[in-house]
Amino acid sequence: VNIIKSTESLHEILFLFLEVGLILGSLGVVILTNIVYSAFFLALVFVCISLLYLLLNADFVATAQILIYVGAINILIVFAVMLINKPQSFNFFPSWTTGDGITCAACTGLFFLLITTISDTSWSEIYLVTQSNNIVEQDLGGNIQRIGYLLLTEFLLPFELLSIILLVALIGAITVARREKILEMRVKSQALQAKED
Amino acid sequence: MLEHALNLGAYLFCIGIFGLITSRNMVRALMCLELLFNVVNINLVTFSNYFDTEQLKGEIFSIFVIVIAAAEAAIGLAIVLAIHRNRGSTRIDQLDLLKW
Numbered sequence: 001v002n003i004i005k006s007t008e009s010l011h012e013i014l015f016l017f018l019e020v021g022l023i024l025g026s027l028g029v030v031i032l033t034n035i036v037y038s039a040f041f042l043a044l045v046f047v048c049i050s051l052l053y054l055l056l057n058a059d060f061v062a063t064a065q066i067l068i069y070v071g072a073i074n075i076l077i078v079f080a081v082m083l084i085n086k087p088q089s090f091n092f093f094p095s096w097t098t099g100d101g102i103t104c105a106a107c108t109g110l111f112f113l114l115i116t117t118i119s120d121t122s123w124s125e126i127y128l129v130t131q132s133n134n135i136v137e138q139d140l141g142g143n144i145q146r147i148g149y150l151l152l153t154e155f156l157l158p159f160e161l162l163s164i165i166l167l168v169a170l171i172g173a174i175t176v177a178r179r180e181k182i183l184e185m186r187v188k189s190q191a192l193q194a195k196e197d
Numbered sequence: 198m199l200e201h202a203l204n205l206g207a208y209l210f211c212i213g214i215f216g217l218i219t220s221r222n223m224v225r226a227l228m229c230l231e232l233l234f235n236v237v238n239i240n241l242v243t244f245s246n247y248f249d250t251e252q253l254k255g256e257i258f259s260i261f262v263i264v265i266a267a268a269e270a271a272i273g274l275a276i277v278l279a280i281h282r283n284r285g286s287t288r289i290d291q292l293d294l295l296k297w
C-alpha cells in the first residue's frame with residue numbers, strides 16, 4: 001500500500017510540474033509578439049504533453065508525439081517562420097483590440113463551463129459501466145503489442161487510408177509550394193521559337 | 198487525477214481557441230491549431246487510461262489524430278508559403294480573395 005501511495009504522490013508532483021510548464025508554454029505561444037519565441041514555446045508544450053502521456057501509461061503515444069510533433073511538425077513550423085521575414089517589433093506583448101477582449105471573455109466563459117461540466121460528471125458511475133461492459137481479452141502484454149494487434153486487425157482500414165492520406169498530403173504540399181519559374185521560362189522560350197518559325 | 202487532466206485539457210483548449218481567433222499571423226494560427234489537436238489527444242489518452250485499459254482504443258484514435266495533424270500542418274504551411282510568395286505579407290485579414 002505504501003508503494004502505491006508513494007507512486008501516486010510522485011505522479012501528482014510530476015503532474016503539477018508538467019501543468020505549470022503547459023500553462024506558461026501555451027500562454028507564451030499565444031501572447032508573445034515575436035513568432036520565433038512562440039515556435040520554441042510550442043516545442044516546450046509538445047515535450048510536456050509527451051511526458052504527460054508517459055504519466056498516463058501511454059508509452060507508444062508519448063514516443064510518437066516526440067518523434068512526430070517535436071521532430072517533424074515543429075521543425076516544419078520553425079522553417080516556415082524563418083522563411084517568412086517579418087519586421088521586428090520591439091514590444092513583447094501586442095496591443096489588445098476590442099475583438100481580443102470579447103474573445104478573451106468568451107473563452108473564459110467556455111473554460112468555466114467546461115470545468116463545471118467536468119466536476120458535475122459522476123466518473124465513478126461511468127467507470128463501473130465500462131468495467132461491466134469490458135470483455136476479458138487475452139493478455140497480450142505490453143502497450144505496443146496491443147496497439148499493433150488492434151491496428152492490424154480491427155483498425156486495418158483506417159490504417160491503410162491513413163497511409164494514402166500521407167501520400168496525398170506529401171504530393172499536395174510539394175505541388176503547392178514549389179517555384180513555377182522553370183515552367184514560365186519554358187513557356188516563354190517555346191513562344192519565342194514559335195514566333196521565329 | 199482524471200479530473201485534473203481533463204481540467205488541464207479544458208484550459209489548453211480555451212487558450213488554443215483564443216489564439217486561433219485573435220492571431221494576425223497565419224503561422225501563429227497554424228501553431229494554435231496544432232495545440233488544439235494536442236488537447237484532443239490528451240483527452241483521448243486520459244479516457245483510454247482510466248476507462249479502457251484492455252483495448253486502448255483511445256490511444257489508437259490519438260495516433261490517427263497525430264498523423265492527420267502532421268499532414269494538415271504540411272499542407273497548411275505550403276499554402277502559407279505560396280501566399281507569402283505571391284502577396285508579400287502573411288496577415289490573415291488580407292486574405293479576402295474569396296469574399297463576396
